[in-house]
Amino acid sequence: MTETRWLDADEERSWRALRRLLTALPARLGRDLTALGLSSTDYEVLSTLSERDGWRWGLKDLARKMEWSRSRLSHHAARMEARGLIEREPDPDDGRGSIYHLTDAGFRTLEAAAPGHLDSVRRRLLDHLSRDELAVLERISTRIADLPD
Amino acid sequence: MTETRWLDADEERSWRALRRLLTALPARLGRDLTALGLSSTDYEVLSTLSERDGWRWGLKDLARKMEWSRSRLSHHAARMEARGLIEREPDPDDGRGSIYHLTDAGFRTLEAAAPGHLDSVRRRLLDHLSRDELAVLERISTRIADLPD
């Protein structure tokens, strides 16, 4: 039996602070976005789709790019299709595949929400960080996120 | 009509990196915890309850402390009570109130999971940060989390 090594005071404070950030920031951005008519997840799907020429992605590629499970994306896409934001069609090159693409309405919805969302990210995060802090945050975030799953 | 001010390259990279952290880190910690038999939320409830002498909290106070909605806590507590981790009783001082407290089984479950969770936090975060980075992270997180809702 080895003794559990607890957190020292510095670690404890940092971890508590980060936990607060981890819950508060996404919640706030999500609320702002909801006020603009989209959930965070809706926005994520729309903006990722729009990054590709023709606004077209296969489910599998899109799910990998977004780091979502395929099941999750399939469910979510079904709901978004019902609202007319995206459409799905069979992949002509692979009978198993499914191609998702933005509708015009979906693109307009994204365009309408984007400036407000950007503003929200600034007000709730970027405006409060110096250039140095921005750099450190990027370095830390990348290193941690890049660790193996 | 004012022009939307988009993110510059530094801001864009930092924000993307942070977004990856915001999704990946909680997901990983949650998976580790699940392997130990508790969801993240279960762990949060148990550990917060255990912080108070007698392991007793009123729903309202506990919800505020955890920054959860009362409804959410009520639902979750009902499920945890069904599993024998906590118990609820009417508040003798306020007929509307409800007092939650850990059961022995709940406390033992928490004790059993805590070392593994701590280890997970180290492996997936703390071990990869220098003391300086730890300090910057705390400063940034606190500042952002402390912004008004």
Place this chain on the structure above:
DNA sequence: TACGTTCTTTTGACATGTCACAGAGACCTG
């Protein structure tokens, strides 16, 4: 070509969170 295996999407059952509201108790004021 025929077979078994692997891959891909969808679906259903279930866990969890949000929102609005019901019901009961506490509080305030004339």
Place this chain on the structure above:
DNA sequence: CAGGTCTCTGTGACATGTCAAAAGAACGTA
């Protein structure tokens, strides 16, 4: 102290995520 109002918890309807499995298509090989 009576009536209206506020506060608190729990509940029901619904949105969203996970997991396991079904159904069909593609692939590899004898």
